[in-house]
């Protein structure tokens with residue numbers, strides 16, 4: 001239940017926690033910000049954290065931990081074999097998901113590596129609602145192919161469908177009918193990351209799992225963003241309004257064959273896990289853990305992270321805990337949308353997404369609108385977002401550019417990290433930037449690595465638009481930071 005304010009016009013999302021450890025932030029001047037972003041090659045991945053005021057790059061490994069998580073880390077039982085920490089984590093997984101078997105891994109992509117090694121052979125396909133970068137990389141590395149079946153609305157920026165992560169069931173049916181033998185497994189991503197943290201409904205998940213079970217096809221759920229998906233199921237899917245989070249989680253674990261997740265997101269910790277109810281599946285996957293990760297009691301994880309994960313998973317069953325991320329993001333999206341800033345809607349789970357192609361209307365893909373907007377927002381407010389557009393794509397083998405379908409600037413909201421006034425500040429600076437969008441120019445490459453160019457590549461502004469933007473900032477804000 002949410003808290004209602006006496007004066008409706010004062011209604012805002014309310015933090016259901018208090019802050020007991022703080023980290024001092026620094027906000028460089030606008031002139032310094034122009035300098036810093038150019039030292040970083042106009043690539044927000046290359047900014048130093050000390051120069052960043054609001055770090056909205058990612059929600060991975062940067063979520064706030066609770067007091068109980070911090071306390072749990074002190075009881076870590078650091079034994080190679082038979083560790084009590086491992087037993088406590090197993091118990092938490094069993095209670096939260098209802099699954100019996102657990103395989104540890106050092107993070108989400110390590111689970112993906114194990115699943116790809118075990119099940120994907122050259123020529124096989126893995127249908128999924130939408131890919132995630134690391135999941136796709138592991139599947140293609142072993143010769144498999146990813147087939148995306150997300151419903152049409154999932155790719156439409158302004159479509160208000162509450163479950164944009166849903167599968168197109170007709171296309172799944174057709175694929176099963178024509179290529180059943182080639183399917184390694186069907187991957188279901190909750191809180192579908194790359195289309196804006198958009199959820200999948202229980203009804204859709206159930207239909208997918210039922211269809212696969214009847215056809216004898218394995219289903220694998222990527223639960224990395226499950227906490228947000230659970231929240232959206234509760235508030236957007238009427239049948240589940242009165243069902244407890246625990247019962248929803250158990251129902252999900254019942255319908256599929258395997259669940260895996262990154263605990264850098266789910267459980268507000270570090271590490272990863274593969275869990276299942278089926279002993280044969282557990283045995284099939286078990287051998288890969290000592291090979292790639294570590295002994296079965298820790299799988300590459302640090303014991304303190306495992307304790308924090310166990311406690312964090314229990315806390316995931318608390319609506320007041322899991323709602324904090326989505327309600328702050330919804331507030332930010334609404335503020336900006338009301339002002340006319342083109343946003344991806346409805347608000348999703350891991351952050352707010354600005355449609356950079358519409359924000360910088362007319363800027364061609366080869367001037368990288370999403371990257372230019374990321375650099376401009378850092379100049380405007382010391383805010384570090386992440387380019388999710390053409391810079392994040394890879395060139396075709398013949399060297400031509402592959403442009404992104406959507407040029408997005410992602411403003412991640414690490415869970416329970418920012419206060420509402422910081423979110424308001426972010427909205428304010430984006431609004432200022434929107435009113436001054438004519439001043440924003442494009443970017444061009446200075447150094448373009450052939451792999452993972454978005455991590456390490458360096459760009460420069462075309463012309464002196466950044467100086468002109470800083471000058472306008474001074475005119476409008478005087479000597480303010």
Ligand SMILES: *Cc1c(COP(=O)(O)O)cnc(C)c1O
Pocket residue numbers: 060107108109110132134135189193222224225262263264265271272
């Ligand atoms: C982050 C993420 C992963 C990968 O997890 P890591 O811990 O970063 O390796 C996989 N799937 C989804 C949906 C994610 O969001």
